[in-house]
Amino acid sequence: MTRDELMAELKALGDDKMRESHIRHGAGEDAFGVKMGDIRKLAKASKGGHELALELWETGQFEARMLAILLMKPKRLSAEEMEGLIRENRVMQVSDWLNSYVLKQHPAKEELRQRWESAEDPMLARAYWSLTAERVTKAPEGLALGPLLDRIEAEMAEAPPEPQWTMNNTLAAIGINHEAERERALEIGERLGVYRDYPTPKGCTSPFAPLWINEMVGRQS
Numbered sequence: 001m002t003r004d005e006l007m008a009e010l011k012a013l014g015d016d017k018m019r020e021s022h023i024r025h026g027a028g029e030d031a032f033g034v035k036m037g038d039i040r041k042l043a044k045a046s047k048g049g050h051e052l053a054l055e056l057w058e059t060g061q062f063e064a065r066m067l068a069i070l071l072m073k074p075k076r077l078s079a080e081e082m083e084g085l086i087r088e089n090r091v092m093q094v095s096d097w098l099n100s101y102v103l104k105q106h107p108a109k110e111e112l113r114q115r116w117e118s119a120e121d122p123m124l125a126r127a128y129w130s131l132t133a134e135r136v137t138k139a140p141e142g143l144a145l146g147p148l149l150d151r152i153e154a155e156m157a158e159a160p161p162e163p164q165w166t167m168n169n170t171l172a173a174i175g176i177n178h179e180a181e182r183e184r185a186l187e188i189g190e191r192l193g194v195y196r197d198y199p200t201p202k203g204c205t206s207p208f209a210p211l212w213i214n215e216m217v218g219r220q221s
Helices: 001-014 015-024 038-048 050-058 063-071 079-088 092-103 109-115 122-138 145-159 161-177 177-194 209-220
Strands: none
Touching: 001 050, 015 079, 038 063, 038 092, 038 161, 050 063, 063 092, 063 161, 079 092, 079 122, 092 122, 109 122, 109 145, 122 145, 122 161, 145 161, 145 177, 161 177, 177 209
16 A cells, blocks of 8 residues: 555544544644554555655654554664654654654664663653663663662653653652662652542553552562
8 A cells, every 4th residue: 555545544544533532632633533443453454564654654644653653664774763753753642652663672772772861852851761661671780770760759750741751650660670679669759749640540550650569569469
C-alpha cells in the first residue's frame, strides 16, 4: 500500500468520539479518531516497509505517525535520525510509542541515553528517563542509583509534564527492583506527592510512586 492509500484507510477508520478523545490528549485537530487496535491491525495488513514509514511520519498527522512507528526498522536509523524523530514530535502518546517500539530497540540507545542526560528539550528528556527506567529494571549494572534518586528528589516536582512522567517511572522502578533503595524511593514519592491524585481506572495501578511500588512488591512476595 502507498502512503496515500494508508492515509485514506486511516481516515475511513476514524470515529468522532475517539477523535475528541485524541484531541483532548494533545493529538492535534487533524486527528482522525482511529482506535489504537485498528492502527495495529492496519500495520500488519499494510506490509509496509521502513521507507513507507518515513513517508507517513513526514505527514505530521497523529495516526499516520503512530502507524509509521509500527513499520519503522530501528536498525535502519542512525543515532542522529533517531534523535531527530524525537525532537520533531510534540505529542506524548506518539513519544511513548516511539520510545517503546523504536528507541528501545535501537542499537545506540545507551549512547543516546547518556547524550540526553541533561537535555533541555522536554521530549529528549522524556526519552532519557524512559531509557533510564528500562536500565534500572533490566540492566542496572553500572548505574549509580543514589545520584539518580538525588536528581529525582530535586527536580521531579517542578519538571515539565513530558519528563515528569518517565522520571516518576524511574523512581518507581528503583523502588520496585532495588530493595536497598526502596525506603528512600517511597519517602521521596510520598513527600513530593507527584500523581497522588491521578485519576486511575478501577483495576489499574496508580502512577503515584508509593502505591505503585508497594503494589508491585506485594505481587512479587
